[in-house]
Amino acid sequence: MLIRAAVIDAPNNAFIIQELALEPPGPGEVLVRMAGTGVCHSDLIVRDAWYPVPFPVVLGHEGAGVVEAVGNEVTEVSPGDHVVLSFDSCGSCTRCRTGAPAYCAEFLTHNFGCDRPDGSVSLRRGPSRVNGFFFGQSSFATHALAPRRSVVKIPADLPLALMGPLGCGVQTGTCAVLKALRCEAGSRIAVFGSGSVGCSAVMAAVVAGCSTIAVVGRNKHRLRLAEELGATHVADAGSANVTESLRSISGGMGFDYSIEATGDPGLLRAAVDVLHTRGTCGVIGAARPGIEVALEMSGLMFGRRLQGIVEGDSVPQVDIPLIAGLHQKGLLPFDRMITTYPFEAINEAAQDVTAGKCVKPVLLFQE
Ligand SMILES: [Zn+2]
Ligand SMILES: [Zn+2]
Secondary structure, eight states: OOEEEEEEETTOOOEEEEEEOOOOOOOTEEEEEEEEEEOOHHHHHHHHHSSOOOOOHHHOOEEEEEEEETTTTTTTTTTOOOOEOOOOSSSSSSHHHTTTTTTTTTTTHHSSSOOTTOEEEOEETTEEEEEEGGGGTOOOOOEEEEEEGGGEETTTTOGGGGGGGTHHHHHHHHIIIIIIIIIOOOOOEEEESSSSSHHHHHHHHHHHHEEEEEESSSSHHHHHHHHHTTTTTEETTTTTTHHHHHEEEESSSSSEEEESOOOOHHHHHHHHTEEEEEEEEEEOOOOOOOOOOOGGGGGTTTTTTEOOGGGGGOOOOHHHHHHHHHHHTSSSGGGGGEEEEEGHHHHHHHHHHHHOSEEEEEEEOOO
């Protein structure tokens, strides 16, 4: 079938919306008509070639839409179902079999390989191949093919077009707090980063009953939003004494948990330095490969831990419905972070989020 997709032809190029041909769903694949798709920081750093992905490529990995058709072997969803698309995994490695698909041994192949696992082509521009299957979806397009493990059914009474961020950014911040770190009621948490992942962590910290929720960021509007979503304190990431201000916010004790969601090694250092004894720092922010961080070795003593976290340790089929349920109860109002744009304005949405003019852009597709 013919679809319209936002193609990136080479690193750092703009998105160009073009007509492409999409294969019908093969065994284990689902064809989804997109209602909305979020723009995630990872789409933009892959566009700019921080991570090696083959070009030309269709990115996008926070898709939400309606199932149009399913291939052989797909029993989880049927045409007409409302679904969110999340990351893909192999399903058969040790990590996948023990409930940790975000640490799948084949994670890079399945999410950054931009190809069907068997190597066959799914997207073409005229006679030439365009790479797809980014994060098991390539959802910057009117239609996407997704492997069954990327597809999560959600209740039909949710506003479908806005649900895409559940597939990555919201899932990452929320599950980091509720699932990976398991912050206890009454604990203190410091969140470094006030973008969509940081704000999702704030909302989850409220759900968890954290007593102190401090957010470190550079953008005043985003920090104000973090306060509206439940942050008890905010601090300027640019200030020279951010570590001291956080220490004083924590009553001099330090934090039980911190989350580094910016990818900045200086802030990772601060996120470790502000921990109380036995405190854990969750490392979420994507940094360029090769970036190193300096930590004071003696500071890591007394039970302090550093924990890398991908996608919040989530199992999409389990955790996305759980987060959607919290949202339905009004406990995770992630829609407050969203600014909508028509799909055709994808470059403007990317510029606005990079400039800090919005927190979570969601591209809408016309019926
Ligand atoms: Zn696996
Ligand atoms: Zn993402």
